[in-house]
Amino acid sequence: MGNILFYTHTKEDLKRTVKMVLEELSKTELINETSINPEDDRLTQQEAAKFLGISVTSLISWKKKKIVPYYQIGRAIFFSKKELLALARKNEFVRRSRY
Structure with missing residues (x-):
């Protein structure tokens, strides 16, 4: 049997699919320390909960139990997207909660 080619998708379909895959990868594995603008790295509690x-x-419970790292400036609480990604990669408990 030779290679079977299917021509059921257009070039635009392929472009959309590749773009979608790249967007998903950028949310996890492809984000590195140099690609995150420090201001883009900060998440509010609501954003961090949605992200996870x-x-x-x-999230508040995890914060109190020191499961997730956070920063506090006055009464404002912030989370680092980079640190949350690293935590999720290392910790099965967090990965299971995310999906």
């Missing part, structure tokens, strides 16, 4: 796929209540 958990509720804000769970």
Whole structure:
């Protein structure tokens, strides 16, 4: 049997698919320390909870249990996207919660 080619998708379909895959990769594995603008790295509690796929209540609980790193300036709480990604990559508990 030779290679079978299917011509059911257009060039635009392929471009959309590649773009979607690259966007998903950029959310996880392709983000490195040099590619994140420090201001883009900061997440609020709501953004961090959404990023991890958990509720804000769970995030606050994890924060109190020191499961997730965070920063506090006055009363404002911030999370680092880079640090949350590193945590999720290392910690099965966090990865399971995210998906």
